[in-house]
Amino acid sequence: MHIDILTLFPEMLDGAFNSSILKRALDKEEFHYNLINFRDFSANKHKKVDDYPYGGGAGMVLTPQPIFDAVQFAKEQRHSKPRVILMCPQGETYTQKKAEELAKEDHLIMICGHYEGYDERIRKHLVTDEISIGDYVLTSGEIGALVVVDSVVRLLPNVLGNVESAKQDSFSTGLLEHPHYTRPADYNGMKVPAVLLQGHHAEIDKWRKKESLRRTFERRPDLMNETTLSEAELLLLKEIKSEKK
Structure with missing residues (x-):
């Protein structure tokens, strides 16, 4: 499995990937990952990735161009048709069943939001799945993405020491x-x-x-x-x- 994570804060994720089960799975080459800072894909000369919402309102909204281009880049690197997952409080509530479903995929692209939200065209025309880890709001999507990654990776073959461990977990x-x-x-x-x-x-x-x-x-x-x-x-x-x- 390969996992691409689109994020504005890759430093939030590095530590988790170099610890515990995730590090062990990486060492065994059971999966690979890439942290993609979608600010690098901004066509704006100041590398802005957000703007004020049309119609007014509080907060800033992520613009579509950097995220569309970053997802296209991730797809071209793998020449695949991945599941593109939007971490979003409006998405379906995450479950073990969903983790088991995603663990069967070869390529996942995860989009971590920030600010007030996403331009709706990202949701409508780019993603295949919207996931929420619970009925509360986080500052950004990185923490939620780590929850999903950890729950999926531990289900991959040879990641856990005992193959029966995941089968006996709560909710499985x-x-x-x-x-x-x-x-x-x-x-x-x-x-x-x-x-x-x-x-x-x-x-x-x-x-x-x-x-x-x-x-x-x-x-x-x-x-x-x-x-x-x-x-x-x-x-x-x-x-x-x-x-x-």
Whole structure:
């Protein structure tokens, strides 16, 4: 996978790409990235990339020319038809399902906004996806872009040490992940559930599934409506509900 990020502040992103899972994935050449400062593509003699909105109003709006030209440059470098992603608070709310979808692509171009917003022609005629990481507004799109990149890259083959790790993450199964415990088995009187210490894998799997259901039911009941449960899971959920009475 190759990821191009169009940004006015590439220095905001360099540190993240040289740390933790992203750096490991780069070292393994599981993906490559390029930070493109779209100010470099401005035809304005002062390298301006924004202007006042037509009709008046607060703030400045990113002009189309530098971004269109920067995207065209990124496409020509790869000779591909990439997904062009606009980081935008008006976009679809980002989910694990979307991350899994994007992880199948060979080339992503991400546009990080700033100021009041984008010229609407960028949205209408250039991008394939608009993504929001939540119902709040950030100063610029770089932080949101990093969220997307991290969630996508960790799904690529050979990036995580254990291939099962991503499959078991919260939201990957449609449910929240079960609780985890490690040594010591008894910490200041707070004990690890006995079932995890007995080595009975079938019982451990059942406990994990039940606790995953319990956590989802208690914390994110909205997810239950979007998940198709098996008969065994429905029985466990019935047990959970009866325990709450």
